[in-house]
Amino acid sequence: MKIPLIYNIRSVRQRPVSTLFTALGMALVVLVFIAMMALSRGFRAAIVETGSRENVLVVRSGSDNELTSGLGRATAQTIAGMPFVAEGSTGRPLISPEVYVLVSLDRLDGGDALVVARGVSPQAFEVRKNVEIIAGRMINSGAPEILIGKSIVGRFAGTEIGETIRFASRDWEVVGHFAAGGSAFESEIWGENEQFMPAFRGEVFQSVTFRMSDPSAFEAVKLALEEDPRLPVGAHREYDFYASQSELLTRVISIAAVFIAGIMAIGAVFGAVNTMYAAVSARAPEIAVLLTLGFRPLSVLSSFLFEALVIALIGGVLGCLFSLPLNGLMTSTTNWSSMSEVAFAFSVTPDLLLRGMIFAAVMGLIGGFFPARRAARQPVVKAARQA
Amino acid sequence: MKYARLVWVNLMRNKRRTILTTISVAAALFLFVALRSVNTTLDEARDVGSESRMVVRNAISVVFSLPEAYYNWLTTVPGVSRVTWGNWFHGIYQDPRDFFPSFGVDVDGYFDIYFEMVVPEDQKQAFLRERTAAMVGTGLMERFGWRLGQTINLTSMIYSPDQSWPFTIRAVYTPIPGWTDEAFYFHYDYLYEMSEWTQPGWYVLELEDPSLAATVATTIDEHYENSRFATRTETERAFQSGMVSMYGNVGLLMNAVGIAVFFAILLVAANAMMMSGRERTSEVAVLKTLGYSDRLLFGLVVIEAAIITVVGGALGVFGAKVLFEGTGFQGMGFLPGFEVKLSTAAVGMAIAILLGLISGLVPAWQAARLPVAHTLRRVA
Numbered sequence: 001m002k003i004p005l006i007y008n009i010r011s012v013r014q015r016p017v018s019t020l021f022t023a024l025g026m027a028l029v030v031l032v033f034i035a036m037m038a039l040s041r042g043f044r045a046a047i048v049e050t051g052s053r054e055n056v057l058v059v060r061s062g063s064d065n066e067l068t069s070g071l072g073r074a075t076a077q078t079i080a081g082m083p084f085v086a087e088g089s090t091g092r093p094l095i096s097p098e099v100y101v102l103v104s105l106d107r108l109d110g111g112d113a114l115v116v117a118r119g120v121s122p123q124a125f126e127v128r129k130n131v132e133i134i135a136g137r138m139i140n141s142g143a144p145e146i147l148i149g150k151s152i153v154g155r156f157a158g159t160e161i162g163e164t165i166r167f168a169s170r171d172w173e174v175v176g177h178f179a180a181g182g183s184a185f186e187s188e189i190w191g192e193n194e195q196f197m198p199a200f201r202g203e204v205f206q207s208v209t210f211r212m213s214d215p216s217a218f219e220a221v222k223l224a225l226e227e228d229p230r231l232p233v234g235a236h237r238e239y240d241f242y243a244s245q246s247e248l249l250t251r252v253i254s255i256a257a258v259f260i261a262g263i264m265a266i267g268a269v270f271g272a273v274n275t276m277y278a279a280v281s282a283r284a285p286e287i288a289v290l291l292t293l294g295f296r297p298l299s300v301l302s303s304f305l306f307e308a309l310v311i312a313l314i315g316g317v318l319g320c321l322f323s324l325p326l327n328g329l330m331t332s333t334t335n336w337s338s339m340s341e342v343a344f345a346f347s348v349t350p351d352l353l354l355r356g357m358i359f360a361a362v363m364g365l366i367g368g369f370f371p372a373r374r375a376a377r378q379p380v381v382k383a384a385r386q387a
Numbered sequence: 388m389k390y391a392r393l394v395w396v397n398l399m400r401n402k403r404r405t406i407l408t409t410i411s412v413a414a415a416l417f418l419f420v421a422l423r424s425v426n427t428t429l430d431e432a433r434d435v436g437s438e439s440r441m442v443v444r445n446a447i448s449v450v451f452s453l454p455e456a457y458y459n460w461l462t463t464v465p466g467v468s469r470v471t472w473g474n475w476f477h478g479i480y481q482d483p484r485d486f487f488p489s490f491g492v493d494v495d496g497y498f499d500i501y502f503e504m505v506v507p508e509d510q511k512q513a514f515l516r517e518r519t520a521a522m523v524g525t526g527l528m529e530r531f532g533w534r535l536g537q538t539i540n541l542t543s544m545i546y547s548p549d550q551s552w553p554f555t556i557r558a559v560y561t562p563i564p565g566w567t568d569e570a571f572y573f574h575y576d577y578l579y580e581m582s583e584w585t586q587p588g589w590y591v592l593e594l595e596d597p598s599l600a601a602t603v604a605t606t607i608d609e610h611y612e613n614s615r616f617a618t619r620t621e622t623e624r625a626f627q628s629g630m631v632s633m634y635g636n637v638g639l640l641m642n643a644v645g646i647a648v649f650f651a652i653l654l655v656a657a658n659a660m661m662m663s664g665r666e667r668t669s670e671v672a673v674l675k676t677l678g679y680s681d682r683l684l685f686g687l688v689v690i691e692a693a694i695i696t697v698v699g700g701a702l703g704v705f706g707a708k709v710l711f712e713g714t715g716f717q718g719m720g721f722l723p724g725f726e727v728k729l730s731t732a733a734v735g736m737a738i739a740i741l742l743g744l745i746s747g748l749v750p751a752w753q754a755a756r757l758p759v760a761h762t763l764r765r766v767a
Contacts, residue, residue, distance in 0.1 A: 018658055024651075028647045028648075029651060068545050104619075113632070114633075169613065169617065200447070260422075260644055263415075264415070264648055267412070267651060267652050268411075270408065270410060270411040271654065274662065275658060278404075333634065
């Protein structure tokens with residue numbers, strides 16, 4: 001027969017300070033775990049969201065990033081004429097041969113950082129569906145004008161509309177700001193490829209991105225491009241290309257999260273063990289009564305486990321609540337694949353909160369097990385005598 | 388000291404609780420020390436650069452190179468005593484994730500400017516003589532299990548990735564403290580030959596006097612301002628600091644987590660002390676009846692708490708030192724030169740003492756304020 005759960009809930013309320021301290025300790029562990037995972041998720045999301053599954057990104061054969069790639073004009077033109085490149089509303093192929101360079105910008109809070117400057121074709125805004133101008137206007141072809149991604153607006157000097165930024169020995173006028181669905185594009189400067197090309201590296205593009213007319217045919221497209229003897233290229237699904245750039249840092253942060261939260265959990269679990277042992281020994285007479293009344297030791301065990309679980313879940317809920325304000329908080333780091341700065345937001349997702357709760361529950365069950373077992377194995381006579 | 392036995396007996400009254408609390412504190416302090424060491428390692432990396440050396444790089448970004456022709460002019464700049472150059476190779480040995488820094492350098496000038504690497508003279512000569520020779524740090528030799536004289540093949544993330552680059556390890560350097568022991572150096576000439584075309588990634592200048600840094604930087608940067616390869620000149624320390632800043636605000640993150648760790652363990656320790664205080668209410672009343680003063684009882688409880696946290700703290704702090712040094716932990720290559728500094732250990736121990744004082748405070752205060760008659764009546 002089961003012991004009513006209300007018994008445990010009332011017991012927990014009997015020792016508010018102890019319960020609260022134990023729960024708060026666990027809450028902090030859960031908070032740190034969620035915060036670090038949210039950091040890793042946010043970074044990953046910003047990088048991964050950059051790419052679309054419908055687009056193909058072409059770089060020089062063997063390059064795994066745009067920085068070290070180089071493709072000639074002829075290569076770009078050959079690809080543009082291929083049948084699997086989708087056509088835009090105007091009948092022109094949806095393709096953007098791009099110049100990709102890094103420029104050093106002054107941070108408003110001191111120091112400088114490398115930012116991606118991407119020279120794109122006029123079709124780029126149709127190729128990249130998630131990009132939209134949120135302030136100002138589109139760049140004019142042939143003019144030294146640039147658009148600024150919204151995450152770098154206000155963090156670097158000269159990023160407001162009407163201001164100019166000097167790089168590659170030229171002044172570039174900021175004519176607009178753009179959003180790109182939270183992706184790493186929002187940490188970039190966009191201009192026209194034909195304007196950037198002579199200003200930077202001469203007659204080469206770093207990558208060519210195009211929309212496939214049939215996204216499901218990627219494998220065939222890849223083969224056609226890579227097997228073509230005229231093209232010294234590697235073709236990647238744009239989504240996978242950027243996703244692979246986020247792997248290293250995401251992995252490092254996740255390992256750090258598990259390491260830190262794991263060690264903190266040792267402290268929290270032992271705290272729970274202490275609390276539960278104290279609860280068990282303080283209630284020895286009650287337990288004796290329960291056993292005498294005919295409750296099975298297993299019922300006593302699960303009853304005390306449940307009590308530990310209640311404390312842990314209070315901690316879990318508190319930890320989740322504490323972590324909520326972090327959601328959307330902006331931070332930045334360097335994308336080591338491109339050596340450029342990328343801004344992103346902490347991303348506290350429902351599944352992370354769920355993981356936090358599971359983490360708390362596991363801590364509670366581990367912490368509660370030994371005390372609960374002792375309660376169940378208590379010799380009735382001895383315990384009853386204490387009463 | 389005559390109360391030592393009383394404190395000891397109290398600690399051993401509930402052995403399990405004392406041990407569990409001690410281990411909790413040890414785990415927390417271990418973590419605290421690890422987090423703080425990340426910060427001190429990064430701070431140290433900022434300062435590793437010298438103030439008397441300057442780095443000249445492409446103004447757009449360090450990933451762009453500079454013409455070889457700059458060398459001659461740079462040697463004529465007033466205040467510059469020596470010039471050398473290097474290039475980033477981004478070599479990979481087998482697994483791209485096993486990162487280590489690798490440079491093609493002007494081997495003739497390099498040793499004159501960089502005194503941080505200690506190399507046996509015969510190895511140095513062997514390295515200088517052979518075009519395909521490589522000089523490797525002790526740490527990197529150990530990581531990959533390389534031997535002197537061994538020929539290894541690297542690929543580069545920058546130059547044609549299909550190409551395999553054979554190198555023969557001719558020299559092993561021991562770094563002076565604070566300098567990385569995981570770097571890989573080889574001849575710029577070999578890089579030039581194999582890649583068919585390359586340029587210096589940066590120039591390093593040695594100054595006659597560190598106070599000339601600002602003047603030299605202005606002279607050089609103005610000279611090349613309107614060139615196709617404009618330059619940016621800064622002291623090596625400023626250059627390094629800029630590289631470290633690329634990690635983002637790691638310091639803030641580590642500190643925030645450190646504070647969370649502190650409070651989490653404070654809750655655990657304080658809770659344990661309060662529980663043991665509650666169980667001993669009647670004993671405290673008896674001691675008071677025997678004439679123990681309020682102040683003495685307060686002190687005894689605080690000392691008891693402090694013993695737990697100091698022992699736990701010492702375990703954690705020295706455990707971290709031994710473990711990280713024993714395993715040669717370098718943060719998967721992200722944290723070269725990672726170490727637990729003595730100052731970090733000292734801060735850790737100070738935190739442990741603080742933890743003990745705070746966690747003992749409430750039960751100590753309760754013990755001191757305990758109404759004797761009331762308590763004894765309840766016991767009876």
